[in-house]
Amino acid sequence: MTPDFEVYATARTARPGEPHGLAALREISRAAEAHGVTGLLAFYNHRNPDPWLVASAVLGCTDRLVPLVAAQPYAAPPFTVAQLIHTLTTLYGRRVDLNLITGATGAELRQVGETADGEERYRRAAEYVTVVRRLLTEEGPVAFAGDHYRYEGLRMNTPLAPELLPRVFLAGSSPAALATARTVADVAITHPEPVDRFAEDYARALAGGPRIGIRVGLLARPTAAEAWAVARETYRETRASRLTTAARRTQGSDWSRRLAVLATEGDVYDDVYWTGAYRSDKGTLPLLVGSYREVADYVARYHRAGARVLVLGNAGTAEDFRHAGAVFAELGGGSAAAMFDRSRAAVERR
Template sequence: MGERLEVIGTATVPWLPPTHDFRPHLTGLAERAERHGFTGLLVFYDHVVLDPWTVAGLLLQHTSTLVPLVALQPYALPPFTAAKTISSLTSLYRRRVDLNVITGAAPEELDQVGDPLDHDGRYARAAEYVAVLHRLLSSDEPLTWNGEHYRFRGLRVNAELPEHLRPRIFVPGSSKANRVLVDQVGHVTITHPEPVDRFAESFAAARGDRGLEMGIRVGLVARPTAEEAWAAALDGHRVNRAARLRTLLKRESESDWNRRLATLAAEADVHDDVYWTGLYSTGRTAAPLLVGSYDRVAEYLRRYVALGVTKLLLTRVDTEADFHHARAVLARVDT
């Protein structure tokens, strides 16, 4: 994919009964991603999907270079358990496991587990969590820690990893609390971007020159011509009144990027003739899609790259045809 832009896909799991055998789908997806030059796959966490660590192990088992990007929610497991799991997977497969540190954008899930922290409090906890995790992965010396959220006395988990195998920390979000977390413990800052000119004035401008890498998460619907691309994007697409209402309500979300994307969707479905909020409006994805000809989508992506984007997280790239179309765009971005 070239040296300028690292491309990471998404390990999507179909909404099927837990008795379904997910292995053929996930292993096939991982093999396709690796063959097409993707460096990793994002593995989700929420209360209803497969356990991301188990999925990460499956991806490692069936590939030779792919790096799982595992969503890590601090309330879901203690930092010493995370350290032991990361160290175990890395030691077994001699490959890095990267982390996508999430703090919770679904109020119902926070309520289910009785998490009392507010938005900024969850980000502060995440910063301390990652700091503890870093200590456990960088030294086998017993850890004594007396923080606001975690307290340990002589903790030893034997999880030390060499520096080149320690996880990169991806931090999704765009709020002020998010920026503080990224500055303290992050390596890569990620967002669902606005149209490129707004992105330049908001997210990219706020990041400035902080020595951090910057990434965006989008979907691509690209074809040789714009007409073919829009026909594919709109195939079966319906936005009813209930979906429009849900989108309007998201403008009051605690999540900064949910508010921004909901505002964009309320303004118009399409921006710049290529940036599409349609699937966000129907709840089928949390990210915008770039729709158009290979050349047009590549040109739009190059504008993000020119603003400093070095990581591209792609959603809804699953089938061989999806990877073929994505490669056609990415080859043009790298030229």
């Protein structure tokens, strides 16, 4: 079996106590490239470094990685984002993908005076993508009249070559997110529920639509006992973290509420899917824990359910990529690099 997963990892700039964020970013970028990963996700929030500067650094220290840059519409208008994509693509001759996000913590939304509800933010996102794509593909001036953006005779540089156009990822799992993904996204991305629920809910709703991506952490070792020992030691629950998890059942985004319900109702699902990172308040994504074979089998089940893009949320060192590579080898590819070659060919055939 050789699933045609594309694999992205997540960029990090520095861990607590590390003084040099660029060194940390170079470390993970080079480790990801050495293991055949397609690209790196650069986060957006009010505390992280600017994702466009992170993307530039990733491009500057690698030969092949594709930055997957998180863009929040309230933070930059579509014209600015189109300029950034065009500039980076032209400078480096490489594709830059766009991860469009519409949510944030309640505190961050209040800080910027964001009053639109979730459905309205997704309607704005659809206009946003439309404008960005037109600016990157059309020769002449762009005119656009929507509910959120209005442009008249807007000009940019020459259009990008088709193979350098960004792929748009859209994050979210609500009905509004799914509807928007069907309209404008190349890849719909979510933090998935256990695989059977994922298949019945998220994957079924997007059948026949964009490619489907999942963002998870892989915590795999040669044996399940080793993996669970690392997991339990790394992600320890506290009374405060349990209260935080309970509060999230009625707060935040749709996927956050879904995972909060899972985390309060159970710890381990299907012997592999674990909510420990969420329960310990040390992460917002599920972890797949077990032996290389067990984790590979579970990843293969997501593939059979329709997932084609895998975004790793906890691969931050060369050792992490080595363990992830062992999972990919169990999937039948022999290495992450081999899986990258297959997934790139699959994308080029689309």
